[in-house]
Amino acid sequence: MSNRLQVGVIGSSSCEDDITHIAERVGSLVAANGAILINGGRTGVMEAASRGAKTAGGLVVGILPGASKSESNPYVDVIITTEMGHARNAIIASSSDCLIAIAGGLGTLSEVALALKMERPVVTLASPWKIAGTIEAYSAEEAVSIALNLSGYDE
Amino acid sequence: MSNRLQVGVIGSSSCEDDITHIAERVGSLVAANGAILINGGRTGVMEAASRGAKTAGGLVVGILPGASKSESNPYVDVIITTEMGHARNAIIASSSDCLIAIAGGLGTLSEVALALKMERPVVTLASPWKIAGTIEAYSAEEAVSIALNLSGYDE
Amino acid sequence: MSNRLQVGVIGSSSCEDDITHIAERVGSLVAANGAILINGGRTGVMEAASRGAKTAGGLVVGILPGASKSESNPYVDVIITTEMGHARNAIIASSSDCLIAIAGGLGTLSEVALALKMERPVVTLASPWKIAGTIEAYSAEEAVSIALNLSGYDE
Amino acid sequence: MSNRLQVGVIGSSSCEDDITHIAERVGSLVAANGAILINGGRTGVMEAASRGAKTAGGLVVGILPGASKSESNPYVDVIITTEMGHARNAIIASSSDCLIAIAGGLGTLSEVALALKMERPVVTLASPWKIAGTIEAYSAEEAVSIALNLSGYDE
Numbered sequence: 001m002s003n004r005l006q007v008g009v010i011g012s013s014s015c016e017d018d019i020t021h022i023a024e025r026v027g028s029l030v031a032a033n034g035a036i037l038i039n040g041g042r043t044g045v046m047e048a049a050s051r052g053a054k055t056a057g058g059l060v061v062g063i064l065p066g067a068s069k070s071e072s073n074p075y076v077d078v079i080i081t082t083e084m085g086h087a088r089n090a091i092i093a094s095s096s097d098c099l100i101a102i103a104g105g106l107g108t109l110s111e112v113a114l115a116l117k118m119e120r121p122v123v124t125l126a127s128p129w130k131i132a133g134t135i136e137a138y139s140a141e142e143a144v145s146i147a148l149n150l151s152g153y154d155e
Numbered sequence: 156m157s158n159r160l161q162v163g164v165i166g167s168s169s170c171e172d173d174i175t176h177i178a179e180r181v182g183s184l185v186a187a188n189g190a191i192l193i194n195g196g197r198t199g200v201m202e203a204a205s206r207g208a209k210t211a212g213g214l215v216v217g218i219l220p221g222a223s224k225s226e227s228n229p230y231v232d233v234i235i236t237t238e239m240g241h242a243r244n245a246i247i248a249s250s251s252d253c254l255i256a257i258a259g260g261l262g263t264l265s266e267v268a269l270a271l272k273m274e275r276p277v278v279t280l281a282s283p284w285k286i287a288g289t290i291e292a293y294s295a296e297e298a299v300s301i302a303l304n305l306s307g308y309d310e
Numbered sequence: 311m312s313n314r315l316q317v318g319v320i321g322s323s324s325c326e327d328d329i330t331h332i333a334e335r336v337g338s339l340v341a342a343n344g345a346i347l348i349n350g351g352r353t354g355v356m357e358a359a360s361r362g363a364k365t366a367g368g369l370v371v372g373i374l375p376g377a378s379k380s381e382s383n384p385y386v387d388v389i390i391t392t393e394m395g396h397a398r399n400a401i402i403a404s405s406s407d408c409l410i411a412i413a414g415g416l417g418t419l420s421e422v423a424l425a426l427k428m429e430r431p432v433v434t435l436a437s438p439w440k441i442a443g444t445i446e447a448y449s450a451e452e453a454v455s456i457a458l459n460l461s462g463y464d465e
Numbered sequence: 466m467s468n469r470l471q472v473g474v475i476g477s478s479s480c481e482d483d484i485t486h487i488a489e490r491v492g493s494l495v496a497a498n499g500a501i502l503i504n505g506g507r508t509g510v511m512e513a514a515s516r517g518a519k520t521a522g523g524l525v526v527g528i529l530p531g532a533s534k535s536e537s538n539p540y541v542d543v544i545i546t547t548e549m550g551h552a553r554n555a556i557i558a559s560s561s562d563c564l565i566a567i568a569g570g571l572g573t574l575s576e577v578a579l580a581l582k583m584e585r586p587v588v589t590l591a592s593p594w595k596i597a598g599t600i601e602a603y604s605a606e607e608a609v610s611i612a613l614n615l616s617g618y619d620e
Contacts, residue, residue, distance in 0.1 A: 006544065036543060059524075061543050067395065067559060067583070078501060078526050078543055079471065081559045083395040085377065086249075086269050090242035091556075094532060094546045109286070110268035114241050117261040118532070129286075131264070161389065191388060214369075216388050222404060222428070222550065233346060233371050233388055234316065236404045240532065240548040246401075249377060249391045273377070396559075396579050400552035419596070420578035424551050427571040441574070441594075 005035040005151055006061075007144075008096025008115070011045025012105045019103045022125055023048035025140035026100055031058020033148055038063065038096045040088070041072045041079060045102050050075035063092050090114050098147040101127060101134070121150035160190040160306055161216075162299075163251025163270070166200025167260045174258045177280055178203035180295035181255055186213020188303055193218065193251045195243070196227045196234060200257050205230035218247050245269050253302040256282060256289070276305035315345040315461055316371075317454075318406025318425070321355025322415045329413045332435055333358035335450035336410055341368020343458055348373065348406045350398070351382045351389060355412050360385035373402050400424050408457040411437060411444070431460035470500040470616055471526075472609075473561025473580070476510025477570045484568045487590055488513035490605035491565055496523020498613055503528065503561045505553070506537045506544060510567050515540035528557050555579050563612040566592060566599070586615035 007030045011023060027049035030037050037053040039046045041062020050060045054075040062076035067083045082088040089107060093099065093115035101112050103126045112131055115122050122134045123143045130136075135150070137143035162185045166178060182204035185192050192208040194201045196217020205215045209230035217231035222238045237243040244262060248254065248270035256267050258281045267286055270277050277289045278298045285291075290305070292298035317340045321333060337359035340347050347363040349356045351372020360370045364385040372386035377393045392398040399417060403409065403425035411422050413436045422441055425432050432444045433453045440446075445460070447453035472495045476488060492514035495502050502518040504511045506527020515525045519540040527541035532548045547553040554572060558564065558580035566577050568591045577596055580587050587599045588608045595601075600615070602608035 004542070059543070061526075061545075063545070069562075077469070078524070079560065080526075080528070080545060080556065082556050083559050084242070084397060084556075085245070085393040086272060087239070087242040087245035087394060089269075090240070090245070091545065091547050091549075093241075094548050095544065097534075106268045106272040106288075110265045110272065113261045113265035113268060114244075117241060117265065129284075131284075133261075159387070214388070216371075216390075218390070224407075232314070233369070234405065235371075235373070235390060235401065237401050238404050238550040239401075239552060242549060246390065246392050246394075249393050250389065252379075394552070395555070396582060397549070397552040397555035399579075400550070400555070403551075416578045416582040416598075420575045420582065423571045423575035423578060424554075427551060427575065439594075439596075443571075 005148065006038050006095060006097050007035045007147055008038040008092055008099035009045070009049040009102065010040065010092065010099055010104065010108050010111045011102040012108060013042045013044040013046065015044045015103060019045060019126060020048040022140050023102050024052035026102065026125070026144060027052025027058070028056040029140060029144040031056035033144065035148070036061060038092060040064070040092060041076050043073060045104070047073035047075065063088055063095065086110065093118055093120060096120055098123070098151045100125065100143045100147050103128065121147060123147045160303065161193050161250060161252050162190045162302060163193040163247055163254035164200070164204040164257065165195065165247065165254055165259065165263050165266045166257040167263060168197045168199040168201065170199045170258060174200060174281060175203040177295050178257050179207035181257065181280070181299060182207025182213070183211040184295060184299040186211035188299065190303070191216060193247060195219070195247060196231050198228060200259070202228035202230065218243055218250065241265065248273055248275060251275055253278070253306040255280065255298045255302050258283065276302060278302045315458065316348050316405060316407050317345045317457055318348040318402055318409035319355070319359040319412065320350065320402065320409055320414065320418050320421045321412040322418060323352045323354040323356065325354045325413060329355060329436060330358040332450050333412050334362035336412065336435070336454060337362025337368070338366040339450060339454040341366035343454065345458070346371060348402060350374070350402060351386050353383060355414070357383035357385065373398050373405065396420065403430060404428055406430055408433070408461045410435065410453045410457050413438065431457060433457045470613065471503050471560060471562050472500045472612060473503040473557055473564035474510070474514040474567065475505065475557065475564055475569065475573050475576045476567040477573060478507045478509040478511065480509045480568060484510060484591060485513045487605050488567050489517035491567065491590070491609060492517025492523070493521040494605060494609040496521035498609065500613070501526060503557060505529070505557060506541050508538060510569070512538035512540065528553050528560065551575065558583055558585060561585055563588070563616045565590065565608045565612050568593065586612060588612045
């Protein structure tokens with residue numbers, strides 16, 4: 001069994017600059033703490049988090065909805081092509097020891113719900129929803145710190 | 156292509172008596188309108204809606220998370236054993252022309268989010284959440300009427 | 311739990327006239343025996359079996375790889391849009407109490423292997439492969455008879 | 466998009482010593498060539514290939530059927546818990562640029578069929594089946610060499 005924590009960072013495939021910045025910072029901190037970044041492998045928050053983790057020397061796993069590796073953003077190391085559309089959201093939730101949801105749309109909401117159902121800790125940043133069971137954070141640093149602590153990870 | 160509308164009725168696997176009553180009434184009305192009932196095939200809201208539809212002479216499809224037909228409630232005509240756990244929620248959402256969410260927990264929330272993402276109309280009854288894009292109804296009759304209308308179904 | 315047997319009929323999306331004729335006859339016999347026809351909902355063997363079952367007054371379930379009900383052949387009563395591509399083959403195998411494979415290509419081979427792995431009886435007709443564990447039949451009548459018997463179904 | 470080739474090594478969860486030895490050697494060569502090892506994350510051929518790749522300094526991805534990371538063999542770096550049972554075989558096939566099937570049972574056969582359907586090159590070693598479209602190899606070295614060449618990989 002792997003000793004490395006797997007942290008899911010989830011959010012929309014398109015986002016504003018401030019959210020991009022937060023996502024990149026979260027990805028960077030996930031990598032700096034030695035955790036593997038799990039994400040949806042596409043654009044927006046996914047790409048920003050991937051770039052942050054990759055730049056910090058981390059390992060990035062993209063779990064794609066489609067069949068083609070070419071749909072991945074360029075910062076992904078391991079590409080899982082599920083060919084399962086939105087059902088891949090359940091795989092992202094399950095494969096993450098904890099998740100950080102940054103802003104996000106309906107796809108993100110489905111992942112948050114599935115992750116809570118699977119009893120994974122979920123930390124939110126700039127969330128448009130208040131879902132019972134999630135923990136709200138106010139900075140990338142705080143989000144990553146909470147996520148790691150809730151996973152029983154000794155920084 | 157099938158001419159019969161497929162209406163998804165979703166909700167928790169355990170629920171209070173008043174919710175059970177509403178779910179059974181919704182199932183009954185779905186069947187009375189000639190639509191096929193799609194549901195998760197388990198207990199609680201799923202079983203109540205299945206019983207309502209079956210008693211009204213309807214056709215009931217249960218899309219189960221597990222591998223065994225024996226996990227189905229007794230009112231299901233067609234049993235789909237997905238062996239896919241929570242990812243089966245995406246199949247319920249996709250296979251429904253419209254959905255009615257009755258009360259519900261995290262599993263239901265994931266289905267609502269996935270259904271909206273897939274551009275299915277979602278009507279809610281006694282929902283604990285206010286998710287943008289869903290339409291709130293206040294009775295079984297109203298919920299079914301709205302759902303059928305939004306699906307372009309001519310009663 | 312449903313009292314009706316669910317029989318999967320699997321095969322290629324394109325086929326010769328003689329195979330079409332066999333598939334239609336198999337579908338017809340499945341329906342005449344009161345069983346539900348499970349199939350992949352597309353063209354070729356799937357459409358022929360669906361047409362046979364539908365014409366005989368049966369209930370036809372199509373488990374589609376894609377997202378659109380319009381991809382279904384016109385003889386399907388219940389359309390499951392899995393949006394899961396080839397992974398839907400596992401759902402067809404699991405949801406069938408027994409399967410009849412008619413001729414077939416690689417998709418069919420994957421379904422036969424998955425069904426045997428799931429301990430479903432698999433009867434073959436005109437199979438290009440000899441897979442240990444399958445039972446070879448030489449007519450539609452024989453195939454359906456064997457499949458029903460192996461499912462513990464009392465004709 | 467990732468620059469590293471992803472090679473799937475598939476086979477049974479239990480196997481004889483000679484097959485274990487071949488699988489470990491294949492995993493080792495995959496890693497030595499700089500490719501990522503994709504596998505089912507369990508025991509038998511999967512564990513042997515994982516151990517070979519890990520010992521050679523490679524990156525090992527386990528795509529599990531269940532929900533728990535603890536079901537993984539100890540040589541996996543990235544654990545994908547699909548919670549999708551046998552349907553995870555389709556994800557293994559899709560996520561591999563090419564596959565090497567070592568001996569194998571029905572699960573392996575389903576993966577070979579799905580991989581060929583998805584147009585991935587499939588090399589076999591000690592295969593109990595002769596499936597048109599697969600390429601037979603007679604040593605670990607030959608299998609890896611063929612697989613890499615067919616993937617357009619410049620050793």
